[in-house]
Structures are given as C-alpha cells and as structure tokens.
Amino acid sequence: MTATPQQLADVLRPVKNVLLDFDGPVCSVFAGLPVPEVARRLREDLSAAGEEVPAGAEEETDPLALLRLISDARPDLTESMDAALVALETEAVRVARPTPGGESVLRAAVRSGRLVSIVSNNSGAAIETYLSEHGLSDYGAGVFGRAPGDPSSMKPNPRLLLEAMQAAGTRPDYCIFIGDAARDVEAGEAAGVPTIGYANKPGKDAKLTAAGAAVIADSMGLIAAALA
Ligand SMILES: [Mg+2]
Structure with a gap:
C-alpha cells in the first residue's frame, strides 16, 4: 500500500x-524504442560480427539481461556488446517517456x-x-x-x-x-x-x-x- x-x-x-x-x-527508457527491438538489434550486431548468439539468448527481450547472458557465455564479447548497447540506449533515451x-x-x-x-x-x-x-x-x-x-x-x-x-x-x-x-x-x-x-x-x-x-x-x- x-x-x-x-x-x-x-x-x-x-x-x-x-x-x-x-x-x-x-x-x-524504452518507451519509444521498445526492448524487443533493442534486443533484436543487439543480436544483429553480434551476427554481423560473425558471432553466434549464445544458447538461451535468442528469446531474451530484456537488453540488460541479454548483455548479461552474452557476457556469461562469451566474456571476450562483453566489451563490444556493452558498447553496442550503450549506443542503443543513447538512441532510446532521445525518445524516452x-x-x-x-x-x-x-x-x-x-x-x-x-x-x-x-x-x-x-x-x-x-x-x-x-x-x-x-x-x-x-x-x-x-x-x-x-x-x-x-x-x-x-x-x-x-x-x-x-x-x-x-x-x-x-x-x-x-x-x-x-x-x-x-x-x-x-x-x-x-x-x-x-x-x-x-x-x-x-x-x-x-x-x-x-x-x-x-x-x-x-x-x-x-x-x-x-x-x-
Ligand atoms: Mg528501474
């Protein structure tokens, strides 16, 4: 209450x-650029870099949870994926509610x-x-x-x-x-x-x-x- x-x-x-x-x-944050779209684009970045989406990460729609998943499976990709997410979050806040x-x-x-x-x-x-x-x-x-x-x-x-x-x-x-x-x-x-x-x-x-x-x-x- x-x-x-x-x-x-x-x-x-x-x-x-x-x-x-x-x-x-x-x-x-993600009112204008919805989380499933952000997660999709993060996975796209991964694929574009020639990397496979780790098991269990295909369906994750929460971008922060997805970053955690990728980082756990592939610590070597953490830095580049975090940077990609920073760019998406920065795009998102411009249309945030x-x-x-x-x-x-x-x-x-x-x-x-x-x-x-x-x-x-x-x-x-x-x-x-x-x-x-x-x-x-x-x-x-x-x-x-x-x-x-x-x-x-x-x-x-x-x-x-x-x-x-x-x-x-x-x-x-x-x-x-x-x-x-x-x-x-x-x-x-x-x-x-x-x-x-x-x-x-x-x-x-x-x-x-x-x-x-x-x-x-x-x-x-x-x-x-x-x-x-
Ligand atoms: Mg909160």
Whole structure:
C-alpha cells in the first residue's frame, strides 16, 4: 500500500543524499524504442560480427539481461556488446517517456539542499544524454551507470550505490534509494540504504514490499511533495 505523506516525510527527514534509479523513476527508457527491438538489434550486431548468439539468448527481450547472458557465455564479447548497447540506449533515451513527477523529485531534492545521485543499470552516457536534453544536467551530483564492459556491476550488486555514496561523501543512514524493482531494494539492503519502492505498475507494491522496501509510493509526485 502506498505510504501516507507523513510516512514519506518521516523516511526522508534525515536524508542528505537521494540515490535515484533511472529507468522507471526518471523516465521509461524504452518507451519509444521498445526492448524487443533493442534486443533484436543487439543480436544483429553480434551476427554481423560473425558471432553466434549464445544458447538461451535468442528469446531474451530484456537488453540488460541479454548483455548479461552474452557476457556469461562469451566474456571476450562483453566489451563490444556493452558498447553496442550503450549506443542503443543513447538512441532510446532521445525518445524516452519522462515519468510524471520524476523531474520534480530531482528539482525538489536539490531545492531542499540534498544531493541527488543517479544509480542505474543503464549506461551512464545514455543517462547523461537524457539529463542534458531535458535541462537537468545541473541537478545530479553524479551519474553512476553500470561499469562499461562489466555487467556484474549491475544491481542487485550494491557496487554502484557504494560508489555514489563514496563520491558524495555520504553515509548510508543519510541516504535513501528510490527504485522500482526488487533488485533495487536488494542492492539498497546490501549497501545499508533503505529504499522507497516506486510501484509504477499493478502488483509491483507487493513485490517491492516483499523485497524489503522501507515504504511504497505509487507516484513520484508524492515523493517530490514530501521532499519539498
Ligand atoms: Mg528501474
């Protein structure tokens, strides 16, 4: 169940550093260039390079899961496939759909004197392209996308969250992570950071709660209001 404004305000009171997932809370990255198309083109790149698509990767429609699959099967192809995906993600963010209230969370956090760090399994280059195209480049204290050529850096690995906190010089008890997937909550837990589960689809609140989210919010606007 979604939190009351008071519950959100309580969770956010000690927070100095807002760690923000990108795909979901800020925008729908693949709203304009859908994931099956991105996955298809990634496989095409592989074939064009004279490589075979690894077993199990033929049907995968999630580009990040596909990158992981390819990397596991063929570590030697990780770097080139990650680079190909960065190009596709950068194309995708140009036609991404902004999340209602997502931009308001960025602005409200900064206006209230908090730092905002974007922590995402997407590529940092694509995220920076999006922020720049939406006039938001000055709102992020840092962008922490998956480490190029290293899909193991992706959440639920807490690595990117730890890097973000280290860069901002903040401690977990002064941070909150806002994410829309169970792996975000798991990464938060591993990093010692409580997570606000952004339940943007029916059924997600149960998944995020089960994963251990501190509170659930079904709208980014609600979080923005609590930050103000
Ligand atoms: Mg997400």
